[in-house]
Amino acid sequence: MKKILVTGGAGFIGSHLCTRLLDDGNDVISLDNYFTGSKDNIKHLIGNPHFEAVRHDIVMPYLAEVDEIYNLACPASPIHYQFDPIKTIETSVLGVTNMLKLADYGKSKILHASTSEVYGDPMMHPQREEYWGNVNPIGIRSCYDEGKRCAETLMMDYHRQHGTRIKIIRIFNTYGPNMSVNDGRVVSNFIIQALKGEDITIYGDGSQTRSFQYVDDLIDAIVRTIQTGDDFTGPVNLGNPREFTIRQLAEEIIRLTGSKSKLCFMPLPGDDPRQRKPDISLAKRVLDWEPTVQLEEGLKKTIEYFRSIDF
Ligand code: NAD
Ligand code: UDP
Numbered sequence: 001m002k003k004i005l006v007t008g009g010a011g012f013i014g015s016h017l018c019t020r021l022l023d024d025g026n027d028v029i030s031l032d033n034y035f036t037g038s039k040d041n042i043k044h045l046i047g048n049p050h051f052e053a054v055r056h057d058i059v060m061p062y063l064a065e066v067d068e069i070y071n072l073a074c075p076a077s078p079i080h081y082q083f084d085p086i087k088t089i090e091t092s093v094l095g096v097t098n099m100l101k102l103a104d105y106g107k108s109k110i111l112h113a114s115t116s117e118v119y120g121d122p123m124m125h126p127q128r129e130e131y132w133g134n135v136n137p138i139g140i141r142s143c144y145d146e147g148k149r150c151a152e153t154l155m156m157d158y159h160r161q162h163g164t165r166i167k168i169i170r171i172f173n174t175y176g177p178n179m180s181v182n183d184g185r186v187v188s189n190f191i192i193q194a195l196k197g198e199d200i201t202i203y204g205d206g207s208q209t210r211s212f213q214y215v216d217d218l219i220d221a222i223v224r225t226i227q228t229g230d231d232f233t234g235p236v237n238l239g240n241p242r243e244f245t246i247r248q249l250a251e252e253i254i255r256l257t258g259s260k261s262k263l264c265f266m267p268l269p270g271d272d273p274r275q276r277k278p279d280i281s282l283a284k285r286v287l288d289w290e291p292t293v294q295l296e297e298g299l300k301k302t303i304e305y306f307r308s309i310d311f
Pocket of ligand 1: 007008009010011012013014031032033034035036037038056057058059071072073074075076077091095113114115116170171172173174175180
């Protein structure tokens with residue numbers, strides 16, 4: 001049995017990860033300040049003697065002896081990370097430094113959740129790990145994009161300078177049950193609007209693209225990544241390479257919910273990337289992994305989840 005720390009354990013992805021790690025027979029501590037996460041996401045784990053939920057902000061140091069650290073703590077949706085941008089960048093820089101110090105102290109492995117946002121508005125399509133990105137350092141998304149880029153730098157420098165055992169994953173747009181109802185991300189927004197019969201809010205003309213990964217596929221990839229040898233640090237792209245326009249996504253959600261909602265077009269937010277699609281050759285080769293849940297199946301499960309909760 002391994003002792004594992006999951007920061008952001010009460011969040012969307014973190015709650016699925018805690019569940020999977022407990023199912024695999026580990027002892028799990030969730031560390032979360034509940035800024036965007038919720039106790040509802042982990043209520044099924046409370047009472048499990050192998051699970052502890054600790055309220056803590058990773059911007060402050062934390063001490064525990066653990067075998068593995070999965071650092072997921074960070075607001076992830078544009079509305080949430082722009083709510084307090086200084087705190088967002090502190091979480092990526094000071095928070096990640098604290099977790100790296102903890103990994104050094106316990107000689108534990110540390111996996112860090114980076115993002116496709118490190119590619120910014122990409123000039124290379126699809127995006128490969130070698131691409132350095134096209135990021136605005138002073139825009140409204142910079143607190144997140146540049147914070148995550150700096151976190152990757154810290155991870156690599158701790159690895160080179162101290163020999164810290166690191167893994168960096170770059171997650172592309174992920175969706176599924178436990179997404180927060182008010183985080184403004186496109187999948188949750190469109191499903192909730194469709195279920196309420198409200199207009200579907202497309203920002204811009206809806207021709208921008210994203211590639212949507214169902215959360216179960218991501219969790220499988222995360223577990224495979226931590227099991228790789230110490231010589232594999234990443235970064236590795238984890239996403240579903242099937243690319244859709246935002247308009248196609250809206251139409252698919254209307255079809256699957258049977259909603260009478262209409263499309264409405266609103267201004268595109270600043271620095272919104274035009275296109276995004278992962279090249280996952282590295283993950284296929286090193287992790288022997290590729291996503292198996294296609295958009296229709298994943299959306300059906302997510303719609304079922306949103307129908308089951310009171311929003
Ligand atoms: P989320 O907002 O649901 O989860 C983040 C969790 O971290 C929340 O529970 C929140 O309360 C917690 N948190 C935030 N700041 C904290 C702090 N300073 N100290 C302690 N806890 C803190 O988001 P998510 O979608 O589950 O994302 C998890 C991670 O994956 C994030 O690091 C995010 O950047 C990354 N990621 C997610 C996606 C995606 O599509 N969901 C894509 C790329 C990267
Ligand atoms: N988007 C949209 N309507 C919404 C929410 C988002 O058209 O109600 C668009 C957004 O402008 C972006 C895409 O959908 O082009 C994905 O947005 P999200 O916030 O989910 O993720 P990110 O931009 O970080 O990839």
